[in-house]
Amino acid sequence: MGHAVQLTDVVKTYPLGEGQVVAVDDVSLTIGRGEFVAIVGRSGSGKTTLLNLLAGIDRATSGTVHAVGADLGSLSESGLASWRGANVGLVFQFFQLLPTLTVAENVILPMDFAAKIPPRQRRARALDLLDRVGIADQADKLPAMLSGGQQQRAAIARALANDPPLILADEPTGNLDSHTAAAMLELFTGLNAEGRTIVVVTHERDIRDVVSREITLVDGRIITDTRLTGASA
Template sequence: MTMKNVIRVDDVVKTYPVAAGEFVAVDHVSLEIPEGDFVAIVGRSGSGKTTLLNMLAGIDRPTSGTIHAAGAELGSLSESGLAAWRGDNVGLVFQFFQLLPTLTVVENVLLAMDFVKKIPVSERNDRAHMLLDRVGIGAQADKLPSTLSGGQQQRAAIARALANDPPLILADEPTGNLDSQTADAVLSLFTELNNEGRTVVVVTHERDIQAITKTQITLQDGRIFASDAMTVVQP
């Protein structure tokens, strides 16, 4: 792999124990995502989309197979190693925002920098405010998340995801709780980030996201059902 934040998934399986034995959430998936791609992972509920994204983020580990992402073979890293890798390389955006409710918006962004320690201390405050300005909520910096609209909270979550200047953005249903106009504004932010060279992978049900992405990967029952670009389709 010559590009730092290319993703390569090789024959990955993820199973979970259930009363009947074993549930296969991801079933022998192999794919490649080149640097700078904008990918939508789509499929019905239960198709394995979020499970795959969580493994790309190092939040979950495969039962078998390997995942290379942002210059690392994730299976070779310890939990603390994964956390350090994620802090340096991955910006995560979730459907339910997951902002810390007792911290102000700017403090949520600062905490991400304080945790990773990639950005010099003297630059963190200015950077946090710059990112909030960029996503259009600079005026909300000193407010608690609960006082913001859903769209504003998602913008804050995107600013937090950008805190450490990651090359890879992973988003799980980022417009799932937003009205269509607000969702369009959030999608335009993802397009901007991709145009700057970041690799963006979005799990979604939304056709609007599929329309603006460069690559679509459709999962069905944990397997790749349809795909394009660099994706390796399963036999």
């Protein structure tokens, strides 16, 4: 199966006044390729920081982060950006679609950055992905014209733009009603069934029904790491 992610003795601290706050406290963690993992815990437990370390958005203060074949600590900022563009799909709670671009243009943008997809194929691929998440008919609208659920679908299509092996989602259902949230989790389940590794930070209790593993953080440390047999994996 191989590892998608391997963290070894990872610490992340931030300066705070005269001292510092420890956001991630000596975490070692291996996630296999094709796993669907939920990271849960209260606000301030270090969940988002951990996800940002996996994405190469934050750098570890100490320890090593390996993800999708790269030692993230050894990459320059531009090296990290190009690694991330090719290998990681990011989905955020607040969608983060660019408001002045159409939905299709938002999905095409990562393809323009990573240059994995030939230019003449990019719009067709964007429309295919929007069709896959059920909003092909919204392709030429601006994000503000879409509902929250539609915007999150567009954000998932954008995350898939370069066919990344690793998808990282930070509270992807946090701004959605329960019906729409369930539909989002179903989308993630389908993506995982295709072999993608998915790590979701969430408060959503229903996540246990779909993930194969649940990791609980308290004060930046892993307290429980549970494999769930009820999941599709």
